Amino acid sequence: MDRIDDIALFLRVLDLGSISAAARSLDLSPALASQRLQRLEQALGVRLLHRSTRRLHATPEGAVLAEQGRVLVEDLETLTGGLRQAGTEVAGNLRVTTSASFGRQYVSPLLPEFLERHPAIRLSIDLDDREQDLVSAGYDVAIRIGALDDSSLVARRLATNRRVLCASPAYLRRRGVPDAPEDLARHDCVLLVGSRGRQDLWHLGDGRGGRTTVRVRGRFESNYGEVLRDAVVAGFGIAMHSVWHVCDDLRAGRLQVVLPGHPIADTGIHALMPQRRLVPLRVRAFVDFLAERFGENPPWEARNE
Template identity: 70%
Template sequence: MDRVGDLALFLRVLDLGSITAAAHSLDLSVAVASQRLKRLEKELGVRLLHRTTRRLHPTPEGAALAEQGRVLVEELETLGAGLREAAQEIAGTLRMTMSASFGRQYVSPRLPAFLARHPKLRLSIHLSDNVVDLVSEGFDLAIRIGALDDSRLVARRIAPNRRVLCASPDYLRRRRRPRTPDELADHDCLLLFGSGGRQDVWRLGTPTGGEVAVRVQGRLESNFGEVLRDASLAGEGIVIHSLWHVADDLRAGRLEVLLPDYPLTTTAISAVMPQRRLVPPRVRAFTEFLIEEFGDDPPWERGLPC
């Protein structure tokens, strides 16, 4: 039962002096308005109105309900108006989670500019390479890299995530540079692992448009990309890296791209949010900001030879 709506109708009847006038003002039929008033009286167990020849008047119980109920209705109307206004305003706290390396390297330096645009907004940033449950952890947004599996989430692509095989010049001097994917099996490879286990099967495209899978091995593995980057710079082996992670190393010659004719599948950097009918303006604003900053020509790819 719509108790608040029925109460608002009762108050309108008192203000306008008739059920007919109140019904017309609320775009209701007189019959429906009368039924709703009877329903309210039945639920409360008291008579609320009595008629004179010219006007409806409240009973003592009706007058008491009007006195206390008007405050309630007005407070609810004020709350509703405030929520509608807030729904159009970029304010409140935006809670988000993202890859520690990507967040520190590319998102963190851009946060002051975003905050300057939206002075009523607060940010709460969680940096972790672990995939957290947005719903149970109460996050508005996640920035995720790679394939997405959770069907409860809605994703919007922010930028491409191109990946490359690379190694340091020192490693390549000591070990033969691989010429085909099959030769990777004879090299020291640096392996990433996560919730899906060790990623020791590398899938590469072929010049003819096919795919080849190679099982690789090595002496070092980690769930944190920074560890693998440090190891590759130190000459410990061949590694798969996202371009955003090693772009500066490639430009400076600290790492070299291998097997360019056998590309790795490009995935995406995505803004991921729980399924909602209405996306909060703060989430929409930050997603648009990142697309504006990165997009199809992300800054880490500019000027790269690969």
């Protein structure tokens, strides 16, 4: 098992960016960790790591070992863990990434309960709106919202992502309430910008079972949903928002739905996992837990009933 343990140490160094951080996470001394990495390089006959000014990076040979070795290490951990614990205990390091707003509002409040259920779990959660590569970044699970790109990742739908157009009552009194999608062209619209560009094409129901597309514009745009929400509440215009993001504002009357008869197509909230032959128990437990909590009637929808 020494070789597998050394590969696991190498992967931890890549995930955390330094030998000392990896050593601390595994309760090793930095000197012993360095010796084990040297032993692995000598056994393989290649250099696996090179140092930049701030972090250690994989060499081309190290990148190959990271890609293929991670699957082997995780499969072995899952297999031996399942045999040792008879599938009754969920344990190990769990690394999760999720969008900042959704993670703060809905995932973070659930984490104490999850950790109480599984005291042998060590959890690291990253709130980041960037869509990072799960395999190269070493994540076990990503919670992503919206349409999914084709990929080799495994996706499990956790909840429906219902979206609405909304604006503040003050804005609608000042500028008027749109009666049809084409009316949006004369309104200020608050736009999301990001990795997929400026989202200024809004696809709405046409009221007859079909869809219509409207190009919108406005004075305000941002890549961060909280900023857009603040702008709409302040009366800067009309925005497209997920209901989970603005449900409290809708309930309190700070925002109201615009063009409710022209609905936007739903997307999904998904848990994404790297393609694996054996899904680790810790990953399965976390995804099952979120699916249980969000379910068919997620909390943001229940608040609006």
